[in-house]
Amino acid sequence: MAAATASSCVSKRTVTEVIDMFKALRLPVTDDEIEIARKADELRPQYQREKNNPDPHTRARAERWYKDLVELQQGREELLAVVYAYFSQQADLSLE
Numbered sequence: 001m002a003a004a005t006a007s008s009c010v011s012k013r014t015v016t017e018v019i020d021m022f023k024a025l026r027l028p029v030t031d032d033e034i035e036i037a038r039k040a041d042e043l044r045p046q047y048q049r050e051k052n053n054p055d056p057h058t059r060a061r062a063e064r065w066y067k068d069l070v071e072l073q074q075g076r077e078e079l080l081a082v083v084y085a086y087f088s089q090q091a092d093l094s095l096e
Contacts, residue, residue: 013071015086018079021068029083031076040069 013021022029025039043065050062072079 013079013082015083018082021072021079024065024068025072029080031080033073033076036072036076040073 019029025036025043027035027039030036047062047065050058051066053059053062
């Protein structure tokens with residue numbers, strides 16, 4: 001059920017949002033599942049602390065990071081398709 005929810009949210013993402021999701025992991029846009037998992041493991045303690053921070057903005061950022069991580073792990077192909085479609089469109093415009 002969670003995978004279906006992640007996939008349905010993916011199609012609503014803009015290319016900027018997708019790129020920002022990878023930036024939050026300190027990664028370029030990539031299909032490397034192992035590298036995404038490694039960076040998530042590396043950053044998880046920081047965001048876990050932020051989830052318990054008294055500042056609501058900090059907590060919201062941590063919650064968003066966790067939500068985005070689930071989307072990256074469960075809907076990476078769809079997210080990459082958003083980025084690919086954007087770059088493809090930009091290339092087509094350049095050729096016109």
